[in-house]
Amino acid sequence: MVKVGHGVATVEGGCGDARRDLWRVYDDLPICACVASATGVIRYVNGALRTHLGLADPDLLGRPLESFHGTGGGERPGLRALRDRNGAERWFAETIQPVDGPAGEALRLHLFTDVDAQVRREIALQGRVAQLDALFEILPVPTFIKDAQGVFTACNQAFERYTGLMREALLGKTSFAMMRSGVAQAHVEQDRLLLGTDAATRYEEAVPLADGNLRLIDLSKASYRDGLGAPGGIVGVVHDLTESQPYEARLEAILEQSPIGVSVSRRDDGRIVFVNTRFAELIGLSRDQLIGSRARDYYLDDHQRQRVLERLRGNGAVVNMEVQFKKADGSPFWTLFTVNQAVIQGAPVNLAWIYDYTERRNMEEALRDMASRDPLTGIHNRRSFMELARQQLARAHRFHEPLAVFVLDVDHFKKINDTYGHATGDDALRMVAGGCQAILREYDLLGRLGGEEFVVVLPGATADETRVVAERVRRNLARMAIPAPGTTFHLTTSIGIAGLEGASDTLEKAIHRADLALYRAKREGRNRVVVYEPGMQSV
Numbered sequence: 001m002v003k004v005g006h007g008v009a010t011v012e013g014g015c016g017d018a019r020r021d022l023w024r025v026y027d028d029l030p031i032c033a034c035v036a037s038a039t040g041v042i043r044y045v046n047g048a049l050r051t052h053l054g055l056a057d058p059d060l061l062g063r064p065l066e067s068f069h070g071t072g073g074g075e076r077p078g079l080r081a082l083r084d085r086n087g088a089e090r091w092f093a094e095t096i097q098p099v100d101g102p103a104g105e106a107l108r109l110h111l112f113t114d115v116d117a118q119v120r121r122e123i124a125l126q127g128r129v130a131q132l133d134a135l136f137e138i139l140p141v142p143t144f145i146k147d148a149q150g151v152f153t154a155c156n157q158a159f160e161r162y163t164g165l166m167r168e169a170l171l172g173k174t175s176f177a178m179m180r181s182g183v184a185q186a187h188v189e190q191d192r193l194l195l196g197t198d199a200a201t202r203y204e205e206a207v208p209l210a211d212g213n214l215r216l217i218d219l220s221k222a223s224y225r226d227g228l229g230a231p232g233g234i235v236g237v238v239h240d241l242t243e244s245q246p247y248e249a250r251l252e253a254i255l256e257q258s259p260i261g262v263s264v265s266r267r268d269d270g271r272i273v274f275v276n277t278r279f280a281e282l283i284g285l286s287r288d289q290l291i292g293s294r295a296r297d298y299y300l301d302d303h304q305r306q307r308v309l310e311r312l313r314g315n316g317a318v319v320n321m322e323v324q325f326k327k328a329d330g331s332p333f334w335t336l337f338t339v340n341q342a343v344i345q346g347a348p349v350n351l352a353w354i355y356d357y358t359e360r361r362n363m364e365e366a367l368r369d370m371a372s373r374d375p376l377t378g379i380h381n382r383r384s385f386m387e388l389a390r391q392q393l394a395r396a397h398r399f400h401e402p403l404a405v406f407v408l409d410v411d412h413f414k415k416i417n418d419t420y421g422h423a424t425g426d427d428a429l430r431m432v433a434g435g436c437q438a439i440l441r442e443y444d445l446l447g448r449l450g451g452e453e454f455v456v457v458l459p460g461a462t463a464d465e466t467r468v469v470a471e472r473v474r475r476n477l478a479r480m481a482i483p484a485p486g487t488t489f490h491l492t493t494s495i496g497i498a499g500l501e502g503a504s505d506t507l508e509k510a511i512h513r514a515d516l517a518l519y520r521a522k523r524e525g526r527n528r529v530v531v532y533e534p535g536m537q538s539v
Contacts, residue, residue: 026044026046026109027046027047029046029048029111030048031048031111031112031113031114032046032048032049032052032082032092032111032112032113032114033045033046033048033049033109033110033111033112034046034049034065034109034110035099035101035107035108035109035110036065036107036108036110037105037107037108038106038107038108039064040064040065040066041062041063041064041065042060042061042062042063042064042065043061043101043107044061045057045060045061049112052082052084052090053068053082053084053085054084054085054086055085065110068082068083069081069082069083070082070083070089070090071089076119078093078094079091079092079093079094079115079119080092080093080094080112082112090114090116091114091115091116091118091119091120092112092113092114092115092116093112093113093115094110094111094112095110095111095113096108096109096110096111097109097111136154136156137156137157138156138157139156139158140158141158141237141238141239142155142156142158142159142161142162142163142237142238143155143156143158143159143235143236143237143238144156144159144170144235144236144238145233145234145235145236146191146233146234146236147232147233148195148230148231148232148233149174150174150175150188150191151172151173151174152170152171152172152173152174152178153171153233154171155167155170155171159238162238163207163208163209163210164209164210165178165208165209165210169210175187175188176188178208179207179208179292180289180292183205183208183291183292186205186269186271186292187205190203190205190221191221191234194221194222194223194234195223195231195233195234196223196231197223198223199222199223200220200221200222200223201220201221201222202218202219202220202221203218203219203347204217204218204219204266204273204347205217205219205292207219207238217238217239218238218239219236219237219238219239220236220237220239221234221235221236221237222234222235223235255274255276256276256277257276258276258278258353259278260278260353260354260355261275261276261278261279261281261282261335261353261354261355261356262274262275262276262278262279262351262352262353262354263275263276263279263290263295263351263352263354264344264349264350264351264352265294265295265349265350265352266347266348266349266350267341267348267349267350268348269294270294270295270296271292271293271294271295272290272291272292272293272294272295273291273349274291275287275290275291279354282325282327282333282335282354282356283298283325283327283328284327284328284329285328295350295352298325298326299323299324299325299326300324300325300326300332301324304323304324307321308321308323308337308339312339312341312350316340316341317338317339317340317341318337318338318339319338320336320337320338321336321337321338322334322335322336322337322357323335323337323354325354333356333358334356334357334358335354335355335356335357335358336354336355336357337352337353337354337355338352338353338354338355339351339352339353340352371384372384374433374447374448376426376429376430376448377429377430377432377433377448378430378433379433379437379446379447379448379454380445380446380447380448381447381448382447382448382449382450384447385445385446385447385448385449385455385457386447386507388445389405389445389447389457389507390507392445392457392459393457393500393505393506393507393510395459396459396460396500397503401459401460402460402461402462402465402499402500403457403458403459403460403461403499403500403510404457404458404461404462404463404465404466404497404498404499404500405455405456405457405458405497405498405499405507405510405511405513405514406455406456406458406466406469406470406495406496406497406498406514406529407449407453407454407455407456407495407496407511407514407515407517407518408432408436408453408454408455408456408470408473408493408494408495408518409452409453409454409493409494409495409518409522410428410429410432410452410491410492410493411491411492411493411494411522411526411527412491412526413425413428413451413452413491416428416489416491419484420484420485420489421485424482424483424484424485427482427483428482428491429448429452431480431482432452432454432477432491432493433446433448433454435473435476435477435480436454436456436473436477438476439469439472439473439476440456440458440469440473441458443459444456444457444458444459445457445459455511455514462499463497463498463499463531463532464531466497466499466531467497467529467531470495470497470529471529473493473495474492474493474495474527474528474529477491477492477493478490478491478492478493478527492526492527493527494518494521494522494526494527494528494529494530495518495521495528495529495530496514496515496516496517496518496519496520496521496529496530496531496532497514497517497529497530497531497532498510498511498512498513498514498516498517498531498532499531499532501513513532513536514532516532516536516537517530517531517532517533517536518530519536520536
């Protein structure tokens, strides 16, 4: 009888009966089976296997099982290709287990499950994958693949040659590991929009090279799905603009030679795609650091940027507008700014020129300052003072606010000049101007009317409030020690004050009233402050 236990078949009883019982058990199996010796000699073949091989027992028994093995296109663990008598091969999943034969001989039971259709589909699929791998590798166009998480999973030889990056430096990393954050974010945003769609996209962006530089490229991307229909990743193809767009290359060469700073930024997101060397020098960053950054980051004043945008929207261009930009260290500089809208390689861009206007503007401001300042004391001259004071007077009328004027005169100034010389007199006038500024508020106006006479406008102050300020000024000037050849001396001043009188009052009238109060101070002994009162006269 046959005894099967723990996966091992054994035979008990007489050899002939046991052998027939053993073979009968295997004949009932619906899958192909055979029993072979340890050396592979066939001792038994069941009906299913005989049918597949197309041979009867006499032609099978005693033959090596190996003689029916097919080539099968290479070794496949757990699989076996068997040839029938006509040489046709079929794939089986093979399981081998030991069995005890008659008289205790060690045999092996081979069980074969037909998996031919499945294996042949896998072989065909592997063949197609191998073809695609070979095609991917020999493509002359730089190509790469990312998974759904943005990790690079493959690139071809053309990509390595183009970028100089070897696969081991790229694969398993994301864009953020390969380039600056701003540039990487632009790629990631494009990938995010593309994943999960069956569309493709094409855009211009910078990619890193092995030497650390960035190169502007034309990039085509398409998403793909995995076997379950979920987003699988991105396939990208690189088109080198410097090779495929000779016109743009010539344009770039021309712009590079410009002595004026030039930048090109995309209109949709404001990212810079080109700058020349002069622009990089003005900002204080390398060209590679500027590529991918936003043009808005280099405006000093956001209000100025908004005015530029409004003109662009209204006129399509900005011509020689004075705009302040900032360098990488935050320091400002003035420019004459010109922007034109253009389309380059199909992309809407802003083409901008910036001319460093700082030195010229500083010179113009210095000239304006010289024209408005008293050359001796550095405070406002008469013309400049009157212009600014009228503005303050108009504001006081408009908002119904008080305003006061005081006129200051240095007592016995002619005696100072006669005693110590005109150079010392000039020094004294400079010290008087400085002594007044030390007491006055930042927005009070101080001017020199001429000679030793000064005038002050105090916005928002009444005549009585101005008296307090004027007294502080008088005392401060009286305490100053004026250097003279071989000695020092002190001076005194007389001050007359007049407040604003009604909506029809003028600056000239107010100064005249302050002059009348000044004459009263002189007549009363000098070194004092007098507020105008109705009826005061000059004599």
